[in-house]
Amino acid sequence: MQFIQDNPGLLFVIATLLPLVSFTLLLLAGAARGVLRQHQQNPTLKSLYELLGGDVTGRGPAYVGLASMVLAFGLSFYGFVLYLGDYPVHLHHSTTDEEKLPAKVEVAEKKEGEEEHHGAGKNPQAELRKKHRLEGWEGSVSWARLSFFDEAGTAAAPGSELRVGYYIDHLSALMFVMVTFVASLIHLFSTGYMADELNKQVEDHEVHAADGHYKRRGRFGRFFMFLSLFCFSMLNLLLADNLFQIFVSWELVGICSFLLIGFYYERTSASNAANKAFIVNRIGDAGFLIGLMILWTYLGTFNFQDIFQQVRAPALDAHDESIALAGTFVRFHDVEMPNRREPTKPLAGMKIDQKAGPNVLLFHADDHIHGDKLKDGVTGTARSAVGHERAPSIPYVWLVVAGLGIFLGCVGKSAQFPLQVWLPDAMEGPTPVSALIHAATMVAAGVYLVGRVFPIFTFDALLVIAYVGAITLFVAATIAVVVTDIKKVLAYSTVSQLGYMMLALGIGGWAAGLFHLMTHAFFKALLFLGSGSVIYGCHHQQDMQKMGGLFPKMKITALTMLVGVFAIAGIPLFSGWYSKDAVLANALSFFTLHREHFLLFVLPLVTAGITTFYMFRMWFMTFTGEPRDDHVYEHAHESPWIMTVPLILLAILSFCVAWGWPIYKADHSWLEHAIAASQPAAVENNWQVQIDAHAQHGANHGSYKDMVHESHAMAGYLALGVVLIGLAFAASSYLFRFLDPAESKEAFPGVHRFLQHKWYFDELYSVLIVRPGLVIAHWCRAFDTYVIDGIVNRVGSANLAVSRWHGWVDKYLVDGAVNLVGNVTLAVGLWLRNLQTGYLRSYVLFLVLASIGIWAVLALVVAAAP
Amino acid sequence: MSGAILLEHYLVLGALLFVCGAVCMATKRNAIGVLIGVELVLNGAGVNFVAFSHFNPAFRLEGMIFALFVIVLAAGEAAVALAIVLNFYNNHTTVDVDSAEELKG
Numbered sequence: 001m002q003f004i005q006d007n008p009g010l011l012f013v014i015a016t017l018l019p020l021v022s023f024t025l026l027l028l029a030g031a032a033r034g035v036l037r038q039h040q041q042n043p044t045l046k047s048l049y050e051l052l053g054g055d056v057t058g059r060g061p062a063y064v065g066l067a068s069m070v071l072a073f074g075l076s077f078y079g080f081v082l083y084l085g086d087y088p089v090h091l092h093h094s095t096t097d098e099e100k101l102p103a104k105v106e107v108a109e110k111k112e113g114e115e116e117h118h119g120a121g122k123n124p125q126a127e128l129r130k131k132h133r134l135e136g137w138e139g140s141v142s143w144a145r146l147s148f149f150d151e152a153g154t155a156a157a158p159g160s161e162l163r164v165g166y167y168i169d170h171l172s173a174l175m176f177v178m179v180t181f182v183a184s185l186i187h188l189f190s191t192g193y194m195a196d197e198l199n200k201q202v203e204d205h206e207v208h209a210a211d212g213h214y215k216r217r218g219r220f221g222r223f224f225m226f227l228s229l230f231c232f233s234m235l236n237l238l239l240a241d242n243l244f245q246i247f248v249s250w251e252l253v254g255i256c257s258f259l260l261i262g263f264y265y266e267r268t269s270a271s272n273a274a275n276k277a278f279i280v281n282r283i284g285d286a287g288f289l290i291g292l293m294i295l296w297t298y299l300g301t302f303n304f305q306d307i308f309q310q311v312r313a314p315a316l317d318a319h320d321e322s323i324a325l326a327g328t329f330v331r332f333h334d335v336e337m338p339n340r341r342e343p344t345k346p347l348a349g350m351k352i353d354q355k356a357g358p359n360v361l362l363f364h365a366d367d368h369i370h371g372d373k374l375k376d377g378v379t380g381t382a383r384s385a386v387g388h389e390r391a392p393s394i395p396y397v398w399l400v401v402a403g404l405g406i407f408l409g410c411v412g413k414s415a416q417f418p419l420q421v422w423l424p425d426a427m428e429g430p431t432p433v434s435a436l437i438h439a440a441t442m443v444a445a446g447v448y449l450v451g452r453v454f455p456i457f458t459f460d461a462l463l464v465i466a467y468v469g470a471i472t473l474f475v476a477a478t479i480a481v482v483v484t485d486i487k488k489v490l491a492y493s494t495v496s497q498l499g500y501m502m503l504a505l506g507i508g509g510w511a512a513g514l515f516h517l518m519t520h521a522f523f524k525a526l527l528f529l530g531s532g533s534v535i536y537g538c539h540h541q542q543d544m545q546k547m548g549g550l551f552p553k554m555k556i557t558a559l560t561m562l563v564g565v566f567a568i569a570g571i572p573l574f575s576g577w578y579s580k581d582a583v584l585a586n587a588l589s590f591f592t593l594h595r596e597h598f599l600l601f602v603l604p605l606v607t608a609g610i611t612t613f614y615m616f617r618m619w620f621m622t623f624t625g626e627p628r629d630d631h632v633y634e635h636a637h638e639s640p641w642i643m644t645v646p647l648i649l650l651a652i653l654s655f656c657v658a659w660g661w662p663i664y665k666a667d668h669s670w671l672e673h674a675i676a677a678s679q680p681a682a683v684e685n686n687w688q689v690q691i692d693a694h695a696q697h698g699a700n701h702g703s704y705k706d707m708v709h710e711s712h713a714m715a716g717y718l719a720l721g722v723v724l725i726g727l728a729f730a731a732s733s734y735l736f737r738f739l740d741p742a743e744s745k746e747a748f749p750g751v752h753r754f755l756q757h758k759w760y761f762d763e764l765y766s767v768l769i770v771r772p773g774l775v776i777a778h779w780c781r782a783f784d785t786y787v788i789d790g791i792v793n794r795v796g797s798a799n800l801a802v803s804r805w806h807g808w809v810d811k812y813l814v815d816g817a818v819n820l821v822g823n824v825t826l827a828v829g830l831w832l833r834n835l836q837t838g839y840l841r842s843y844v845l846f847l848v849l850a851s852i853g854i855w856a857v858l859a860l861v862v863a864a865a866p
Numbered sequence: 867m868s869g870a871i872l873l874e875h876y877l878v879l880g881a882l883l884f885v886c887g888a889v890c891m892a893t894k895r896n897a898i899g900v901l902i903g904v905e906l907v908l909n910g911a912g913v914n915f916v917a918f919s920h921f922n923p924a925f926r927l928e929g930m931i932f933a934l935f936v937i938v939l940a941a942g943e944a945a946v947a948l949a950i951v952l953n954f955y956n957n958h959t960t961v962d963v964d965s966a967e968e969l970k971g
Contacts, residue, residue: 838967840891840900841893
């Protein structure tokens with residue numbers, strides 16, 4: 001226990017590993033069952049097979065997965081509480097800046113200061129213990145040593161090893177609590193939702209076999225196995241203290257998503273959707289890899305803190321004086337050798353140019369830097385190992401490309417424009433999966449990563465992120481207006497909300513974006529599970545055009561979903577209100593500083609109204625009015641408690657998770673302040689740079705916090721107005737029916753068709769990428785068939801001809817010679833046997849004649865001899 | 867010295883005996899006759915050995931011993947051959963060597 005107290009970060013490590021344990025158990029059990037199924041004639045093996053569940057697993061796998069998640073939630077929550085004890089959250093930021101603990105590095109520095117302050121009066125042992133404890137929130141172990149690069153070869157030089165580690169701050173701790181909580185509830189919900197899979201024979205109504213519907217064995221265990229693997233990967237992603245570990249988890253969640261989208265893989269649509277998701281994500285991951293390679297090449301490390309320390313100027317120099325460019329990228333020109341492509345330049349020739357310098361200075365822990373010189377030139381000694389007279393640096397362009405590369409990975413994972421096409425198709429998976437992976441957690445991983453690596457993004461990269469987010473949120477919201485599949489509405493709304501988060505991060509609203517990620521996870525999981533409950537109750541009917549008037553039949557589902565709709569629409573006091581207002585307040589602040597980027601404020605504001613419209617449209621179409629399909633209506637029923645309990649819990653959290661004190665103040669959310677507590681210093685630095693630049697034009701906005709605080713009221717009123725307009729439209733169209741949706745459809749047929757085809761993205765990609773890809777594939781196949789196979793076949797037939805000839809030689813020449821010898825011997829023997837008459841007298845005669853012959857020969861020889 | 871008996875006379879006698887024996891072996895169909903021929907051949911050789919032993923002091927001892935060997939062998943051979951002939955007769959009721967042709971190739 002004391003060990004855990006000293007290393008509280010390990011709580012999260014254990015929480016991460018728990019789902020891995022449950023995955024391993026389920027995998028082994030499943031594999032064993034697969035093997036044992038073949039050997040049922042053996043009574044021992046048969047009983048073992050029965051023990052492992054037999055043909056039908058029962059709910060065991062669900063309990064294993066659920067237990068691991070609940071336990072992980074308990075550990076995470078305990079860890080979070082411990083963390084809050086060490087790093088408390090202060091709700092009212094207006095008092096002093098010192099109370100806030102923006103980043104870990106600064107905390108460590110401050111802590112040392114505190115120790116000097118209080119050290120004399122307190123028990124030194126307790127101080128030591130506390131220091132030790134504070135260090136226990138991060139740690140890492142060597143994973144793979146690549147090489148020794150330093151001359152001595154004793155210590156690990158930078159860039160020589162990959163590590164696995166954990167790094168806990170407010171953000172990751174909160175994410176842990178959120179993910180494990182939502183995952184626990186979704187495990188519980190799935191236990192009910194996936195009950196069909198418990199049957200020995202499941203009939204898939206969407207797959208047609210030769211004899212009616214396709215039938216297969218239930219896959220209950222497999223579902224929970226994948227779910228456990230996903231939970232492990234997701235938690236590992238949150239836990240990681242370095243980019244490479246994140247990349248590994250990134251791919252793992254990708255494969256889980258693939259496996260779960262294609263869970264009903266007999267359906268063509270499901271397997272296509274799984275492939276689409278996987279391939280689109282590969283595009284993003286290619287960018288991610290490029291980013292990783294650039295960072296590794298120039299910085300030699302994947303650790304977040306090391307990376308941030310290198311790319312951004314430190315706050316203090318070697319003599320504890322503040323540095324003029326603290327917290328920014330120090331860009332510089334080299335005047336002496338301007339055309340050299342090499343980024344390393346002699347220090348003396350360096351000229352700082354924050355606007356257009358082609359290189360960015362890299363800082364290392366053991367650099368000796370003089371702060372006062374960081375304005376017009378740098379003096380200092382660089383790293384000890386190499387290049388004393390050179391400044392380590394990275395070309396600015398590469399830094400932008402690295403940031404955009406990593407962002408491309410996030411674009412794929414978080415389904416942002418232009419890679420948003422996979423997420424709506426991913427709804428082919430079971431609904432709990434859509435809720436957990438494709439709404440609450442995995443798709444948020446992209447946003448989380450952008451938040452994590454925020455300090456490496458340059459202004460250019462951030463602007464790209466902001467615009468991508470803005471375009472995404474608008475495009476997805478407009479499509480959601482015309483979609484009639486209840487899950488697809490939610491899918492597009494997820495894409496749209498993820499766009500909000502990206503936009504917020506891009507404009508520098510770090511805490512706002514991640515805050516929205518948190519609240520969104522709760523209410524979107526709620527909405528998805530609600531839709532799952534509706535689909536389950538309507539016997540797998542997903543089309544809202546066949547629903548309607550379901551409220552009396554499923555009151556709990558309807559009411560909890562209404563909470564979710566309120567939250568996502570941003571009705572005051574619901575969680576979404578706080579986060580969306582925070583995003584819009586940041587957008588308004590950004591707009592104030594950069595009038596030319598007005599779209600970054602207008603699009604999210606308008607989309608807030610659209611969001612309200614389509615979410616209420618969904619709710620009204622499903623639960624109110626007259627039933628559109630009597631068959632569906634008659635058979636509809638409320639789901640069992642195992643499914644409604646998660647709904648109720650999520651509804652409570654969707655309502656109040658963002659509350660602070662006083663409740664009615666949108667910028668007093670406790671959750672937002674907790675997230676802001678781990679905000680990197682770079683966020684405020686960025687704002688300060690922009691505000692200072694703007695101040696040169698005569699406007700004074702004070703600090704970032706003041707500015708956002710001022711924007712909050714304005715943004716809040718505007719948003720509320722837009723939301724009310726959206727609500728009014730939805731209510732008049734679908735509740736009170738002043739407006740007929742069919743008429744508005746006919747009024748704008750072009751717009752409707754355009755939206756129904758999802759802005760023709762799929763068609764565009766089909767023309768631009770898929771079909772050319774297929775053409776190239778056909779070429780490749782033709783090349784393979786005619787050239788490669790041709791060569792192989794020619795070689796084969798040539799070989800055949802040589803073999804034939806060789807066979808002929810063997811048969812007629814070699815064998816012929818051998819046979820000839822044999823035949824001759826035989827003939828001679830046959831001829832000679834005639835001599836052996838069996839007559840004694842003839843033998844004697846031969847003897848005599850032979851003797852005479854020999855003597856005659858001898859006589860001749862002797863006579864002939866000289 | 868025309869009355870003296872020289873080595874050549876013995877050799878001619880041995881050769882005559884040998885040729886008689888050989889002709890006897892080659893012409894007789896009776897197995898006993900063949901045996902007689904064999905004896906004649908052996909004795910022809912024996913005469914030679916003794917003659918050389920007598921006329922060549924270098925071969926005195928060896929000639930005698932070889933002659934004795936020939937006599938002993940002839941005796942043994944006659945015993946074995948007669949036994950074979952008897953058995954042959956038992957099986958075939960004849961001693962015609964031409965009917966002993968089962969081993970021909």
